[in-house]
Amino acid sequence: MLRPPRPATLLANLRRAWRRSLQLRVVSITLVMSTLLVGTFGLVVANRIIDGLLDAKAADAHKQVAAGTETVKEYVRQVPNPRVDPYLNTNLPGLVAGLVRGNPDGFSVAVVPTEPNIGELDPQAQPNALAFRQLPTAFRQKVASGGFYEQREMIEVDGQGAQPYLIVGRSVTARTYQLEVYYFFPLDDEVRAATLVRNILFATGTALVLLLAAVAFLVTRMVVSPVRVAARTAQRLSAGLLDQRMEVRGEDDLAALAASFNQMAENLQRHIQRLEEMSRLQRRFTSDVSHELRTPLTTVRMAADLIFTERDGFDAPVARSAELLQAELDRFERLLTDLLEISRFDAGFAVLDAEPTDLVPIVHRVVDQLRGVAERASVDFDLVIPDEPVIAEIDPRRVERVLRNLVGNAVDHGERQPVEVRLAVADGVVALTVRDHGVGLKPGEEKLVFNRFWRADPSRARQTGGSGLGLSISVEDARLHGGWLEAWGAPGKGAQFRLTLPTRAGEHLTSSPLRLVPEDVDARPVVGHQRDDAVAEPGADLLVAGPAHPGETR
Incomplete structure (x- = not known):
């Protein structure tokens, strides 16, 4: 009834x-x-x-x-x-x-x-x-x-x-x-x-x-x-x-509106098609160049490896040149790898190979890989990681790459201060934060850190020799998992990045078990966008930003 x-x-x-x-x-x-x-x-x-x-x-x-x-x-x-x-x-x-x-x-x-x-x-x-x-x-x-x-x-x-x-x-x-x-x-x-x-x-x-x-x-x-x-x-x-149009009837004002609307749609379609074609050509150019450079790079790599192996028998200037050649080839190879990865994201060909994985060994492995770089920069690591396993359905290769990029950036900007790495899980959500105590981010820079080839200070010496595409690739990896990658920064207070992922692939995120704004920051009004997390996050002159992900509004 x-x-x-x-x-x-x-x-x-x-x-x-x-x-x-x-x-x-x-x-x-x-x-x-x-x-x-x-x-x-x-x-x-x-x-x-x-x-x-x-x-x-x-x-x-x-x-x-x-x-x-x-x-x-x-x-x-x-x-x-x-x-x-x-x-x-x-x-x-x-x-x-x-x-x-x-x-x-x-x-x-x-x-x-x-x-x-x-x-x-x-x-x-x-x-x-x-x-x-x-x-x-x-x-x-x-x-x-x-x-x-x-x-x-x-x-x-x-x-x-x-x-x-x-x-x-x-x-x-x-x-x-x-x-x-x-x-x-x-x-x-x-x-x-x-x-x-x-x-x-x-x-x-x-x-x-x-x-x-x-x-x-x-x-x-x-x-x-x-x-x-x-x-x-x-x-x-x-x-x-883009082929949708309004029907034009008569010659009155409404007919003029329909005709103007159709003209606007026609112009938009033409410009969008042109931009799509330019983007397609750009992606194809990047992909083709990256692939074409693989062959000569392999030949140069073989010759450089031979020279680098025999550098002890050379004079000091020649030996130093062999070392520089080896380092720059390593950087060039990483740049080509990143360009290929970006082109796959742009073309929509990136695939997520998710499987149940323990994130604790991944954190330790990344920290161990970058420990030598951190020692040369006089930076220590402060790890806050659960003793028990933290299992999540992720692509371990991509998550490890994201964490490596975040930790490497923190070491570069750590200003000889400890880098804090935290891992937590709660309510089907896992979060990783990487905090440095360096110069931090200026107002507006929190919106630029995920742009391709952007650097906060181009004159700074980099310890990890990155390509400038690391955070851009990390954002795409987070989106591919259905997660968030967000940034916080304040001048003189350092910066913190937070990666939030669902423990089960395909789940929708609503909050994170870790704060984006560090707890040691004074509780004052936040300037900039802040996500509605389960835990309130304080901050004044604090800059909180992160690229929007599918289904989320920033």
């Missing part, structure tokens, strides 16, 4: 639709504004019409009352002594009946004395006694004080309930006597007319609002539909479908 959506869910869906749909916002705003406008206009018109009907009714009533009061005055003048003569009380019902006889409006009349000593005039004996009893006291007092007044009241009618009436009261003075004349005009016709006017205005206003909403829907649809088509086409273009 399907359950109706909860109010919170429905409200969330409405908010989402409001944010995402321009057409919904335009139609809704048009509907609300037109409802307010038409409602206000209809209310004003209805009130004016009703006021006009009541004003006309009041004008006619005033004429009836003026004529009736003259008849009452004439009648009182003919009474010899109304205070003692019963003639006034006896013939008053007939007078009242004469006043209301033959009127098409169906009004009623009541005549009562103002002076309390004229007790013979009994309004209860008049035909409209029920209406008279419902006269408001305040209204009677105003009429008795002299004057001409009117008021609308609901009066109970036998068998019909409360009915609207226009009551007009006038004080009449004849000879020395004062009477009060009250006319009761029913407003049934006016109420029916007002109801009809309101119904007509409501129906007309509703139809007009719906019509305006429909017009707004159609107009916005004409405008929004091409925009939606442009958005979908742009999404396809961003997804790599």
Whole structure:
């Protein structure tokens, strides 16, 4: 059984639709504004019409009352002594009946004395006694004080309930006597007319609002539909479908927009194809040159090895030249190897040979390989490594290469200070950090350390003789594992690199068991980007950076 959506869910869906749909916002705003406008206009018109009907009714009533009061005055003048003569009380019902006889409006009349000593005039004996009893006291007092007044009241009618009436009261003075004349005009016709006017205005206003909403829907649809088509086409273009184009219809502004969009897409496609071709040629050139240099390098290497082996029999300058030749050939060979590796990454041919591997021996092996270089640079190693094995599904060759590049860079920039290497694992994530205490990184340099052939200080002597491609290759190796390679640095506080990898291939990373910002750094606000790790990382004037990896936003 399907359950109706909860109010919170429905409200969330409405908010989402409001944010995402321009057409919904335009139609809704048009509907609300037109409802307010038409409602206000209809209310004003209805009130004016009703006021006009009541004003006309009041004008006619005033004429009836003026004529009736003259008849009452004439009648009182003919009474010899109304205070003692019963003639006034006896013939008053007939007078009242004469006043209301033959009127098409169906009004009623009541005549009562103002002076309390004229007790013979009994309004209860008049035909409209029920209406008279419902006269408001305040209204009677105003009429008795002299004057001409009117008021609308609901009066109970036998068998019909409360009915609207226009009551007009006038004080009449004849000879020395004062009477009060009250006319009761029913407003049934006016109420029916007002109801009809309101119904007509409501129906007309509703139809007009719906019509305006429909017009707004159609107009916005004409405008929004091409925009939606442009958005979908742009999404396809961003997804790599460069042949997508908008359909051009007509010659209006939307057609001009579609034509301009298509022209832009055409230019983008041409430039992207040109860049792709240039990139392909560059990769091919790098790959071809690297391969072509292998053959002469092998020949030169054989000759250099022979000369290097026999260097003891040469003069000192020649022996030194043989050593330099051997060192430069080693560097040249490493450069060719790195260029070939970069070309494989660029071409998308790099393959990950992941297998369960213990990272502890890899760390020890890299440190042992670089210990001689570190001794020449007067740099010691500080290892913080678990005693038990740290198993992860990795490509050991690539991870060892990453670690070798990081440790070699730390030795080059260690400034005779210890290089700290840490290894930790937690919650299916393994992390390696390499920290040096050298000059650190200047503001902005943390974004450049992973660029190809970039060096923080080109004038510095390098202990490891790198090619300038080590960190670029390391980044690609980390991405191939689905991991992160990040950098932190601060002037005068050294630098630290962190490699974070999942213990199982294909797992998604959300945090790292090791800090990127070292613990010995003062806790102050971080300048630059910082990943949302499971452990907060402090730092001030600290620079944190690292290339984005698939599925991550930096």
